[in-house]
Every structure is written in C-alpha cells, then in structure tokens.
Amino acid sequence: MMRELLSVFALNHKTLNKLRNVIIHLREHGKTTDDFLEYAKEYNENHRKVMLEVEKVRASQVLCSECKRPMGLRPVNFDNATKTNDNSKSVWMCFNKDCMHTEYSEKTIEQWRNELTRRK
Numbered sequence: 001m002m003r004e005l006l007s008v009f010a011l012n013h014k015t016l017n018k019l020r021n022v023i024i025h026l027r028e029h030g031k032t033t034d035d036f037l038e039y040a041k042e043y044n045e046n047h048r049k050v051m052l053e054v055e056k057v058r059a060s061q062v063l064c065s066e067c068k069r070p071m072g073l074r075p076v077n078f079d080n081a082t083k084t085n086d087n088s089k090s091v092w093m094c095f096n097k098d099c100m101h102t103e104y105s106e107k108t109i110e111q112w113r114n115e116l117t118r119r120k
C-alpha cells in the first residue's frame, strides 16, 4: 500500500528529506494531515503572489552597475530556501553569466515595483 502511495512521486534524496522533516514536524507538534494541507495551500498562494510581483518588476528595466546589462529582482528571506541571515527582502541579480553581480536590498519586491513605476 505504502509503495503504491509513493509510486506517484519521483522521490529523490532531497525530496525524501523534506518529506521526513514535514512528517516529524507534524508529529512533534500534534498536527494533522489537514493542518499540513491547509498550510501548503496558504504557502502556495503566497508563493504565487510573490512570483506575480516578480513578473511585474521584470517589465521595468534596471541595469547592472558593473556591466550595464539588465538585472532581475528576486525575493529572499520569504522561506527557508532563500534565507540570507540579514534583513534583506530582495536581491538584484545580473543576468549576464560572465558578471553575476548581485545587490541585496531591504526593500520588498512590492516597494521596488512602486518605486520603479514612479520613476517612469
């Protein structure tokens, strides 16, 4: 039964570790599967909103101070995978592979978007 349940996923090592952490967290905090699904839904919704903001900023061209090529804005510190251990909310990254210049910022994606819209 377990095998059939799991066969729908291509479980690599990283995914297995993540699943393990989730299961341990649920057990330690006395949470149910419904709690997890509720949280996952909320998380996905937040993630979707953040990505929408990113798309909007992408339309405004900001150029790299090093190589003058376009830069992209990404959110940081909104989940464990993007932790920077400081107060940064976003990072500008140069798209030029030979440059890769990054500038961290304490402004959120939304604050950047508002500022860039005003500049136009």
Ligand SMILES: [Zn+2]
Pocket (backbone or CB within 6 Å): 064, 065, 066, 067, 068, 069, 094, 095, 096, 099, 100, 101
């Ligand atoms: Zn650059």
